[in-house]
Amino acid sequence: MLCTCLWATAIRAEDPYLFFTWNVTYGTISPLGVPQQAILINGKFPGPNINSTTNNNIVLNVFNNIDEPILFTWLGIQQRKNSWQDGVLGTNCPILPGTNFTYRFQVKDQIGSYFYYPSTAMHRAAGGFGGLRVNSRLLIPVPYADPEDDYTVLIGDWYTKSHSTLKKFLDIGRSLGRPNGVLINGKTAKGDGTDKPLFTMKPGKTYKYRICNVGLKNSLNFRIQDHPLKLVEMEGSHTVQNTYESLDVHVGQCFSVLVTADKAPKDYLIVASTRFTKIVLTGKGVIRYTNAKKHSPPSPDVAEAPVGWAWSLNQFRSFRWNLTASAARPNPQGSYHYGKINITRTIKLVNSAVRVQGKLQYAINGISHVDPYTPLKLAEYYGVTNKVFKYDIISDEPPVNLGDKIKVAPNVVNQTFRNFVEIIFENHEKSLQSWHLDGYSFFAVAIEPGRWSPEKRSRYNLLDAVSRHTIQVYPKSWAAIMLTFDNAGMWNLRSELTERRYLGQQLYVSVQSPGRSLRDEYNMPDNAVLCGVVKDLPWPPPYSIN
Template sequence: MGRGTMFMLLCLSAMSMVVVRAEDPYFFFDWNVTYGTISPLGVPQQGILINGGFPGPNINSTSNNNIVINVFNNLDEPFLLTWSGIQHRKNSWQDGVLGTNCPIAPGTNFTYHFQVKDQIGSYFYYPTTATHRAAGGFGGLRVNSRLLIPVPYADPEDDYTVLIGDWYTKSHTTLKKFLDSGRSLARADGVLINGKNAKDDGKDEPLFTMKPGKTYKYRICNVGLKNSLNFRIQGHPLKLVEMEGSHTVQNTYESLDVHVGQCFSVLVTADKEPKDYYMVASTRFTKTVLTGKGIIRYTNGNGPASPEIPEAPVGWAWSLNQFRSFRWNLTASAARPNPQGSYHYGSINITRTIKLVNSASKVDGKLRYAINGVSHVDLDTPLKLAEYFEAADKVFKYDTISDEPPTTTDKITVVPNVVNATFRNFIEIIFENHEKSMQSWHLDGYSFFAVAIEPGRWTPEKRKNYNLLDAVSRHTIQVFPKSWAAIMLTFDNAGMWNLRSELTENRYLGQQLYISVLSPARSLRDEYNIPENTLLCGIAKDLPKPPPYTI
């Protein structure tokens, strides 16, 4: 373990109280969420801070750790956080989205408790209420491998989190008013790396430092609102080693396209001339390219970074080919002692195919986004609470959409969008993008196998092009314009799980749905009971609790 990593772990121990129990270790955090003035692009604006910081604290954990975070909401609006990519086994109560949780009211607090069970990898958290993500409130979340589980590369000298994303200088309340009035968001004003953008005035402090000859791990996550970003480091190849919880075949890239909601981990070796270098993130598939930069400094460096920024690739065909190069590392151990490739997903019979087509149209003169012609709307009562309190019929209807999209998606219906799924069924989901813009989809509670992305329309014959051997197990997948993507997974995690567009505008205006996965056994083996501290709202406030599961 590198000195930097050891220092981080010591800091984590100092900040958090570790309670020694017979079960896995607990880490406790108190987070104070407030407004504060920030100027990441040189324009003072209202940001959302956690413990006074922007971005928020980095959570450094290890597989099977229990994470307990007491969130105090000192904003003037309700607030929620989701833990993107954390699977919350049997525990959608901690998912932090409006379909499962009541928001934290201003001036109150709520304690999240979840276990990063059988996971490793790079993730992040962010607000799911309103358009709060546009003001901050996000941060990195890493899950390290347990010491007894080997990692398929040598321990790096240090481990860095790199949060890249597009950024608006307008406030989150102004952006929300745009969307509520039926307007789309304009193009972003810039790109940030860890909440900053180098000014090129010779006074920029380094975001990270590297010792000559040492190798470092960079965890890169796109936490932005709408734009895919290309990430690169001047003169330094990127060796990809992990992607959203899975070890990958270790290919080397000059740059990586990171779509909204996605995370990659790369190894970078400090073997160049000792001086400063730029890490660069620039928008893809936009007429005007926006670029964010940050300084990496060699500890014995004696010169500024070159002003010549490496060019980003052009076109989405390049990005599609890069996706096809990603492969699951079948010889590496997962978060458990067994190899990743021991799960032979390609030999399991598909029991159901769900085809989802995204669309945009106007409803009552206002812009809405939809899936299969249905634009989701959140209600006062979270769907999970309505289902648990046996009052679903008073709040929503199951299977608002069918497994096949309508022949035309121009007409949009605005209702809660809930799909009923059979527990432990192995299914295929097709995302078909008929639009001219990029799309990025995320599924809470699960990892899935990203088996294909291709241009055109999907047909059953396309299955012959699936990667049924070593597709990466991940939780977010992009879909290029006029293209489709296919994923495969087993619905073995009971709960109410959010499937959403990771593009903030699309999600806020309805491009999401919930998948209800009920265990017929109603057993603690399949799903945890509702936590005692669960916030109740809507009709759930006045309903008696059903008997808890006992076995």
């Protein structure tokens, strides 16, 4: 619920503030015809959209009225110098039942489409997610005309079992198994003419659709019946405006497309179907032309999704950064030539799945991460890391033969501030992976089949790779990203596949300000919740400007 919006005066020259209050509760929903418990925000599933503009300050007060601790994370929002608001267990003590916590963060010049979700336990399987958009200020033009309207489309696989049941499956060593269906904005349509439309379009007008995969494990192919999709933005970056019949959207990813209502006036289907699965699950929604005659149901003929991941890989290769756009880029002037910066460190990360004493665990370079009771960021800020975790228990190069060797421990990589780093994700498994890094956008320079070696750098896109925050890695393949670690804080690098993240396929990157300076990182907020070994310690000395 949006309470108020205070626009700053010219005298103070402050950026605007947006105030929100969320009441998080349980409720009963039946999106697939089976009544089940869901996490609602202000009584809604999915949760309310956060509609912001670049440089807005977000003040969001969350009241936890469910029976478990919870946190919310803001996927793709970089939160410069402010990992305190990241909303993951490595940085924050959870919001306990019956209490509230106020998040405070600023959305900078990252014009684009994002979403939020609960990062604790298996709560994402119960809902609690919603769209988050960052609009352009009037002074910053975007490379397309203003659309007639702007729609958020949240697609994702869905289980009819409760989040607590799914968590129990993982805790006893079972896998989640196959989901029960696919939802679009929390629903799925029959497509027989009885469905209410999710969206309407006026004939001749162009609309913007922000498509995000908020699911748990499956990549989805998205398409709109008989309507081409013009891609214009991807995870905070304007793209070269190619047109596609359909788009593969992997878990955690968001695309923005333009769609023009230039077809016959009737209903049309939005379709999201699973990719790389033996049994294809499909979710549907309805778009209605405003001048459609009554009883004009959509045609049952829907184009099938492409088959195989080679098609998806070729689509990835077609994505290009828009070098002439003035915004939705790390720097508007276009002078950031990432391909000419010397690499100071190469980190290769290999995912693996093993069983430890009969229990399924996922790991990175042989380490399966576990969250300690004391958040890593708090331990670091208080100088008590020796009581909580050790840095760099993985090496930059994984062991040659990982096999079944695995260690369960907090996994924290110590990274030098402002170094330019290359990270290689190497996937030896038969399933697709999806990786996300909090606090940053990175250049997705390559995805290729096989194993990575230094010679493969010749295949990198060093000119116009899209700057984004989530990247897929196909089976038996590798992906390479490049970035400057210039955002001080403790940042989560994780699998966006919820089962894998919950069972250890994640780590944290510690990027410390050398001088503990406010120029580099904000102090611990005055409303921070303390827990673990720091719970009863006095407030630490604050950072200062130096």
